Amino acid sequence: MRADAQRNYARLLAVAEEEIALNGADASLEQIARIAGVGSGTVRRHFPTRHALLAAVFRDRVESLCAQARDRVGRTDARAALLEWLSAVTTSAATIRGLAMALNRDRAADAEHEHCATTQLTEAGEPLVRQAAGVLAPGVTIADLLALITGIALATEDHPDPAAEANRLFALAVAGLSPQGEVRRPAAAR
Known part of the structure; x- marks a missing residue:
């Protein structure tokens, strides 16, 4: 230039x-x-395109998140490594205005180019999901987890403390809606 x-x-x-x-x-x-x-x-x-502008604006942050994923690959506690990284992605998506919307648009458009934030995060997070496969529910993919995070970030964007609320909701999703082993049916279903 x-x-x-x-x-x-x-x-x-x-x-x-x-x-x-x-x-x-x-x-x-x-x-x-x-x-x-x-x-x-x-x-x-x-x-x-607007997508090219968003990719440029978020490039450094997305690259940092990808590096954080790579740094966690090979850790002994695969579940903790994955959850730490997903928490960092959740915090970023909830606090960097526009990032969650960009991730949502990436998913909706099935964007498949190298500067697509979703593609980069998927490629970076995939090894963490593979190494944690034994502790995840069968069939869980990195795409599922990024969609969950994106939804949480979009839902909390206007919260007074979006990072705290997004991480609270993410922890709720990780823990599940009921204690393990206790699935209660509604009274009408009994």
């Missing part, structure tokens, strides 16, 4: 991060261009 193009890219990315933090994944591309002092064509040259 030319020096002016690099400056425009950096400025657009910085403004986009701020706007998405304020307004979520649907932040106005025109507003981002206006604040950055460039035309909407410049935004579209650097980020041809």
Whole structure:
């Protein structure tokens, strides 16, 4: 990139991060261009789709989460390693405004390219799920777990303490709705 193009890219990315933090994944591309002092064509040259913009905005955080997953592979307590990583993903998705929506859109669009946050997190988390297979319910996949986290993050986005509430709900999902071995039927079903 030319020096002016690099400056425009950096400025657009910085403004986009701020706007998405304020307004979520649907932040106005025109507003981002206006604040950055460039035309909407410049935004579209650097980020041809909203997905490309979201991928760029969340790239560092997603890469950090992927590195955290890789760091946990091979730990003795496979369940704890998986749950620690899933908790970090939950916290990020709940507190980084727009990330949960981007993950949800990735899943809905079946996005399959290298910068797709869902694809990256799936690839990073898959080894953790494989190593914990003996302690997970049969058939649980990383896609299931990421969908659960995304739903929890979307549900808690406007909570006064989204990270705490998201992690509380995630812990509830991990523990289950009733103590193990005690499945109670509603009175009408007896």
